[in-house]
Amino acid sequence: MKKRWSLLIIGGLLLVLAACTATTKLSNKQANYPTKPIVFVAPSGAGGGWDLTARAITKVLSETGLVKQTMTVENRPGGGGAVFMAEYATQDKNNDYKLFVNSPPIIINNLKAEGNSPFGYKDTTPLAQLTKDFGAIVVRSDSKFQSLSQLLDAIKQKPKSVTVAGGSAPGSMDHLVAILPIYKSGIDPKTVKYVSYDGGGEAMAALLGGNADVIATDVSSVGEYVKAGKVRVLAVSAPERLGGVLKDVPTMKELGIDAEFTIWRGVFGPKQMSDDAKKFWDNAFKKLSEHEKWKEELKKQGWEAEYRSSEEFTKFLQEQEQLISDMLKSLGMHK
Template sequence: MKFNSWKWKPIVAALAAVTAMSALSACGEGGNSGGSGSYPSKPIVVVAPSGAGGGWDKTARALTKVLGEAKLVDKTMTVENKPGGGGAVFMAEYATQDKKNPYRLFVSSPPILINNLKKEGNSPYGYKDTTPLAQLTKDYGAIVVRADSRHADIQSLMAELKADPSKVTVAGGSAPGSMDHLITVLPAYKAGIDPKAVKYVSYDGGGEAIAALLGGNADAIGTDISSASEYLKAGKVRVLGITSPERLAGDFKDVPTLKESGIDAEFTIWRGVFGPKEMTDDQKAYWAEKLKALSDSDAWKKELAANAWEPEFKGADDFASFLGEQEKMIQELLTALGMAK
């Protein structure tokens, strides 16, 4: 039988069109991909890798509240708490089980870097096992003493540490090698003092560390400046220096930066939003638009004020570059402490 190819051309074209449409449909809703044009098509979970009431939890709840109430995201958004290991337990689950799931985001801060870099209790997973979506807020570290302390400035504290570090007790609200510890020893390290010689006592949270300071059980503490705000306003503490690049306004306008005091040290306590490692370009573009709109909204500015957070928006590319820079600084500090893996 003679084969007339022209008779088959319309049928072949129709079959090709059906196949292409089926593929697109599979991409759009299949699995966790979200797909082009359909994302998001179901509720979204934002994880706080901690218990309720902490900084991560407050950030996640403020984020979902504003995105929903401002109608920036029309799908239901809920917060899930996943405490354990300062975020390390959650990261082990997320990086292995949710790497293709764009319906599960999370908030984090410097511990995502610290946990991945330190030797003891380290996590094999870090920010490179995620997609950084945006930085939303910033805070800074502070070296704080009692209002009646013998130390009137950071140079006085550093001089005493240099003379005999065993006579100075510094404290923080987290374990050795974690964020408060790094903030506490950062100025000493930058001032040429062996950070391993600094006597650091860890407490279970910043509130307990401040209580230890006020009770005379510590000479100084490292904490975040927003946590010290109410005690500073009440006249109970003196802030010797902050890790910001320049002076802050408002209640902190009279507090010098470490740089002003001759110690070349900065440390930003950022908070940001992350997604799974394997996100599509469409999904990343969706969150780039929504998170920028969130940052610009009046509702978000009210949340910042209510929580004493400083605004600091960085889009995905700038955020990822910043994380790479901060990772190097944290690696340097942990190495000096003998705590790097």
């Protein structure tokens, strides 16, 4: 009898041990994400805000060892991000190894009437907001427009005589930055000649090549051009003056124009992202936001830090959706 009980006890212990081993293996397997290379997509051409942000994020994540897997940045221009979103939301909705960087256009493209995208941030998993930036109205250094008021006067007198360009489609972020001071000055924005390019880099090339008189772009994209003496910034959409090379540039509000626009940037994953992947990125982006190397990168790029976790970012996007909806309605561009 004693022998039988001993055998039963030993058998039970072996079963418990086997179960614990299986659980440990499963736990280790879950904790192993990521197990293969990761792609960060910038849904625009090279040189623009999304591209620079994606490359900065992957660079610092790699240098700090927060992500040990290989990370690559892929440029996917088209429709101010709408072309990529259509593919991502339908073909990569459970691909834990493809993330992307975006900003207000993910909301704008979904709400605007012209070139409307059926997909928006609700078709993704918002992972983290990492930076905030502002819009800038930029001309070549040899431009006849010495101030924003001169530019607005010229547009008011003869709207089609001035070519305004941006790195996003009509009704999208750069377009909104461009026409905000125009609209707030009592000029019908629909009369303005706006030319769109796939990314801020292409818009800047158009400006420097003489194919545009003025561009609206991200503040962080113009610093090096200002230092090189190639462009002049007429105004920024920040609530107060910025520092560095733009310290002497007035805000739109300072010039008597009630216009302000913040360009946040964040990282998104697929809508059906696994819990393990989401937890990994929650942890990685929080640590990234606190790391000295990231703070150094922000300073180098001229960006301002603005970290929101996945949960906070999602709530913020809901607020932004309402704000942008109201803005597009006021401009007659809502779907």
